[in-house]
Amino acid sequence: MANDKVTSMEVARRAGVSQSAVSRVFTPGGSASKATVEKVRAAAEELGYRPNVLARSLITGRTRMIGLVVAYLENQFYPVVLELLSRALQDKGYHILVFMAENSTEKVAQVMEELLDYQVDGIITASVAMTNDLTARCTAVGIPVVMFNRGQDDARLSEVTSDNIAGGRRATEFLIAGGHRRIAHVMGWQGASTGRDRATGFRLAMEAAGLEPVAMIDGMYSRETAAQVARDLCAGSDRPDAIFVGNDHMAFAVMDALRFDLGLSVPDDVSIVGYDDVPLAAWPAYDLTTIRQPVNRMVEATVHALLDQIENPDTAPSKVRIDGPLIVRASARKPE
Template sequence: MSKVTSAQVAQRAGVSQSAVSRVFTPGASASKRTVEKVRKAADELGYRPNSLARAMVSGKSRIIGLVVAYLENHFYPEALEKLSNALQEQGYHILIFMASSTSGDISDVVEEILDYQVDGIITASVAMSSDLTDRCRKAGVPIVLFNRSQDGPDLSSVASNNVAGGRKIAEFLIAAGHRKIGYIAGWEGASTQRDREAGFRTGLAAAGVSLHSRAVGDFRSDRAAEAARQMFSGDDRPDAVFVCNDHMAFAVMDVLRSDLGLSVPGDVSVVGYDDVPIAGWPAYDLTTVRQPANRMVAETVGLLLAEIDGTGKGPQKIEIDGPLVVRGSARKPEGWSE
């Protein structure tokens, strides 16, 4: 079977071939009557526009490359769905590329993305070296970091206000009477880890409280579980712990209750960060800082598309405040009201 061409659609609809092209080009102008005639003819003939051919002519693929390191954290599948939907509303589609790790070299991944002639790149929780940034800039492909920031003025980034979130958690735990407070860190190289811990320590110090104990979970549930076993197996264990994200916090709670026989929050208050859907399940009922995913996605898409269409104001670093969502995994301060 031969493929149906736009010329055949034009002939059947009684319009010009350029009219067919306008109907199937996002943002192009065509009258309502022309659109109805062309789409009716296309449906009857089984015509589908050739997006790749159109990209070769226009120089725009209408494709955004998205690099993500891992999807085990439930924040990312939800965020990727929101990013995809927001971009589709603007006539773009995403190609997802998996990086080997949050700390690994993503040079090969970026080279592959550029081979697809993408119009822009979003990286989710992976870092960009200055060399990679320069290569993308020379290729005319803008980049926005999502849920990660980097020092230096060259890249736009959108994240929650991690410093403020960490401080809120410290203030909440201290107000609830905790003084032996632990912290389980994410991957040490991540800006999210660095900023959440910095805010947390600042909040503790402001109240004259020192961090009782610290372990590293690397944003992995297995390592977070082992960190919890080490932190809570001794006699001098913390009576509260801030875990750098919800994904690790669930593993920590499982170890505390099932392996060590501790009550949450009776023996230990647990607080996470992200507010993924599972945090609200009765099995965890996790107190956590909510990452404002909808606003983060809107800002990311807005920054990227502005760079693509030439209306951007240059690299911007956007931080969005998120609320502390108080549930049953942590002791509440006396007189606490929602």
């Protein structure tokens, strides 16, 4: 049975190395030869030694913990992001503390207070807005914040998004090229930069083609809201012949409402294009044409931006936008 009182000095004696060598072996990023690592780990295993992470954080001033604040996990995009971020940060010797926060100032403020109490080394917010006060507090205590999949006009905050304007435009141009002229947009929540930017891309493509949108309605990134919008738009004979939906989560609801509530065919009656390319989009039940968020590159850029600011506090925050491709499947009529 492991003895939790075994000290690093005992491990050093057993391994025949210095105490500082033991410390380097168990410090992420620490420098030690392969032979030293093998001897120290073998001695630690024999003695049942586990390094005291909390004690080490008091010495180094680093907890090697990253706070991740996410609004909801119902959208399949965010569990994927959570897994990728966790793996990428673990590879760098960090771990994630996940906190859920509704997209309200009060809830976010409460969660951020808790993260500050945990003395995390940095914070990633996934589709969660930051207030001026919260940003100022994080800046004052030297905790960098990177916004993932959300932009904000604040020079103190780093952000990593896909190029949402370009993506919205590309999705709409595909529908226009397919011969559609009565096109509607079920927008992402207009309180978020992602929803506004994708709507801007839609509007720009429609204007360039000399077309007027049938409708632009906020779906609130909600399945229920998006489904009701689809029913309202398509119940009559003057329905749109295509709908660009602000994310896949809502697009699935729109497709279900059209097919099962209204008895319409997708894409024969109405073409649908989404945004994100979550795993469910490739399932035969939906086979959704959609803009792919380059999530691996977004995660890589997020981790790089955050760790760069942690390790080099003078590093200026950055704004990163990464273009994503259109993934053509069967939910929208293809250009001839």
